Amino acid sequence: MSNSDSSPNPQAGALRIEQVDGEPWLEDWQYVHNLIIPTDPLTLDEVRERSRRNRLEVAYLGELLVGCSTVRPPAPDTATGEQATATVIARVLPAHRGQGIGEELYTRGLAHARQLGAAAVETVVLESNTAGLRFAERHGFVEVERYLLPGDSIRYVDLRLA
Template sequence: MLFACAVPTLRIEQPSDDASLEQWRHVHNTIIPTDPLSLDEVRERVRRNRLAVAYAGDELVGCSTVRPPNDETTAATVIVRILPAHRRQGLGEQFYEHELAEARKLDADGIETIILASNTDGLRFAESHGFVEFERYVLPGDTIPFITLRLT
């Protein structure tokens, strides 16, 4: 006999105050410990990009960034981060689909994502959704590269 587990529906919100920006920052800094951000840096990012936080019920499960095309790239960038305790439950899939729809509203010639090389779950997810690596870079003073992937 097979039993289907229902995937909780995510509540996705754009951070609107310091408390929700701090939640976004917490997820980012947990997933990207090599490049932690201050609250002031997150405040600056929310002016340039679409940031979102995701909850299953009242529990924080992830954050995202959707960057519009800019002087460096004509692609939109979609980055979805799910806290390790909430992975492999279908939450990343819901969040990714939502944020991908947001990115597709932008005037972009493609979709990219950026993942820290040590985040093997994130890389596996991106590759299973059609993303292909096309660039690696290391921030000054770091040893773990970021991988830029493009949706094919």
């Protein structure tokens, strides 16, 4: 398929990353998102809508689904109005963490955000996802805010690339 990219990362093996383009990819992206973010499950219609606004990708080892990512295009910082801030989120299924997959998804997402003109990059992680928080901190993100959405019991952590 024309959207695929093979990973040069030997730890990731036969990692293939596909830009979401059609129902099978939308369903795979939804599955990973809803497993990693159980507090905010998305319907397929919500994922379709997000795919029109954001760059969504799914990652496979061979044919096995292992992760997904989101890049929200840069938007002016609401506090200052000065910087164009993009959001980059890499999600890896728990059984496949520590194999370089998140690194590939994050690197691709960051490169795409920069191509779109992002002056700043943020990410968001569930407070309960300690592996995701460690990953973000190892990559230079610092916590900006913790918040609880109405009806949720687990806080989100917004982080900004320092």
